[in-house]
Amino acid sequence: MVNGIKPISSRSMAERVEISLREYFAQKSFKPGDPLPTELELAAALGVSRNVVREALSRFKMLGIVEAKKKSGMVISNPDIVGTFEKVMTPEIMDEATLQDLFELRLALEMGIADLLYIHKTEKDLDELEEIAAREMKEKDNNFRISNEIAFHSKLYEMTGNNTLKRFQSLLLPIFGYVIKLEKKKVISGKVTHQDLVKILRKGTVEDFKEGMLSHLQPHFDRVRSFKK
Amino acid sequence: MVNGIKPISSRSMAERVEISLREYFAQKSFKPGDPLPTELELAAALGVSRNVVREALSRFKMLGIVEAKKKSGMVISNPDIVGTFEKVMTPEIMDEATLQDLFELRLALEMGIADLLYIHKTEKDLDELEEIAAREMKEKDNNFRISNEIAFHSKLYEMTGNNTLKRFQSLLLPIFGYVIKLEKKKVISGKVTHQDLVKILRKGTVEDFKEGMLSHLQPHFDRVRSFKK
DNA sequence: TTAGTAGTTATGTTCTACATAATAAATGTA
DNA sequence: TACATTTATTATGTAGAACATAACTACTAA
Missing domain, CATH: 1.10.10.10 (Winged helix-like DNA-binding domain superfamily/Winged helix DNA-binding domain)
Incomplete structure (x- = not known):
């Protein structure tokens, strides 16, 4: 040598x-x-x-x-931070480990915005959110339901008043879809529906909302737990 | 025309x-x-x-x-998603609004990792975390305390077992320091200390931990609230 | 059979030349 | 003098040719 x-x-x-x-x-x-x-x-x-x-x-x-x-x-x-992120965020060529990591990151964000939401929420926002949740119940078409699911969670991010956060989340959306597809699993909803979440957000405490969101995302957390090394 | x-x-x-x-x-x-x-x-x-x-x-x-x-x-x-992120994450030339947004994003993450933590935490992790929190009390030097503050929160992310999340958080660290500097404020700690958090993490429920972390970060949330448009 | 050699190919690097847009300087006219 | 017009000037944008270099292929000779 x-x-x-x-x-x-x-x-x-x-x-x-x-x-x-x-x-x-x-x-x-x-x-x-x-x-x-x-x-x-x-x-x-x-x-x-x-x-x-x-x-x-x-x-x-x-x-x-x-x-x-x-x-x-x-x-x-x-x-433009988020814009740059967009340029590398290509699920098709990303390795699976990173996709899983980003999926978890999204879950963490979804849970973590609760306090920001309670700081920034307005009546007008809640009305709009309620309308999105209501629309969802009327539709049977699956594609429509998915896009409505997205609309609901996107609206939540919008309500934080944090544009970077909002844009960042919308970039993570394809990841969500991609991981689900990888698993070949159907999207399972938790016990707490979007309409429940709106109700809590309107009248409940921030702790109530955190609990509700956890229940709502429970199937995803279960999946994460099942992958635990 | x-x-x-x-x-x-x-x-x-x-x-x-x-x-x-x-x-x-x-x-x-x-x-x-x-x-x-x-x-x-x-x-x-x-x-x-x-x-x-x-x-x-x-x-x-x-x-x-x-x-x-x-x-x-x-x-x-x-x-390499996070690696790319690193290349644009230059607080010195980023506009203030984005810095504030990223600061909030970090707060959201900090709150949001609770459930992941409870899924992945191990005794060994808790011991290490406890040691970091203990070290902190013995030191008076401010620089050392800050680096220990960082070590504590970094360890939390490490415990999630999510490498992308961990790396992402470490990129957000400079933002944290930069926003504080912009405000010319001293770092104020919340009522719940790191040692308290370890105790909760060891024996308390995930809800306890969420509460604890919120108290710990309370000064930062107060700041966000005071900036509300 | 195999070690060694020559040839081939696609990227890496350099150089030159010119196009183009924005700015500054110079010029000419009222 | 003041103002409009024209004429350089300058730094980026684009093109093309040339050669270096590493890696692979195929051939050659002992």
Whole structure:
């Protein structure tokens, strides 16, 4: 076994430039709006071709961290967190372990928003939520029921007044569907219905609601428990 | 005003190619390991230069959706969700509204993991958790206390057995610190201490724990309530 | 049979050239 | 002087060619 073995940076130039730039941004403590050096300056400073720099910059542009305008050059800008999440959230190519993890994450969120809900809920919200729950009972068509199920839980997130949370949840929705499909199981509802939840949300305490939501999601928690290693 | 006014795709070629490729991947329902056409083939098919294609592909490489090997070509691979998240999670350049939203998201998660905890907790975990909580009492140094605070909550996430959740939480940690700093407020602890939480986790019910955690986080929830629009 | 060699291929990197849009400078006219 | 128009200037966007490099294939020779 050789001692002075070289680890060798198997990383591509673009990847290394990405890392260097990230460090550079942090070290200079750039804020949105701050101008960046030109591509040629960066290329010269890093000792690589302009092409490689552009490949790295392209990544930052995708994340929304860098914006470029002709002539004026490039500036730092604030990234769209959820938008980026959307770009990697592709259930089809994600490994099953991560899908399960995200499914649990969604369950945790669903349970965890209770307190936020009680802080932000309004009468108007409750009326709308009630209407969604009522619509659901009238329909027999399965596809419609699923989309209504989604509408109900989405409305809950909307009621938290937290837009990031809302968008984040809507990205987790496909995961939900995908895990269910993987299991080849039918969606089983808990004992507590959506209409029950609305009733609690209107007149019950936050503890009541937490209990209710747990019952509502019980089948899913049972599934998680059955997978326990 | 001209009628047939063209909105014009102000998007760059690289951006449009990114979109096209994403559609292409989905339409062909690619799975990890599936080979992609060569860069030149893609360039020809899309009618753009190889350069532009590479800029778009560079983005997918960053996300971990595409991997490239010399000679063998490129293949689809499963992306690292949390790793990608890490790349955009830069509190310094994020807008304040999103920071607040993420702070709340973290609160929701903290409350929401209770049920998962009770499913997965073990004696060994509880012992370790207890030790962390005990260490904390002996120390006066503020920096040390903060890192211990972090250690405690991190351990909780670890106990859920959900690695994605754990990694996700550790990414939200800087947000926590950043929001506190923005407020120029001191970290106020709730009435229920970490040691109390361990005690509950060991002998109490999941409902007890939820109550306890809420009390523990109460100052933060109060802050959220005070910001209510 | 097998070790070694040459050839092939797709990505990685560099360089040059030019298009394009936004800005600044210069110019000319009332 | 003030203002409108035109003319550079500059940095990003796109294209194309060339060569390096690693990995795989197939052939060759001992």
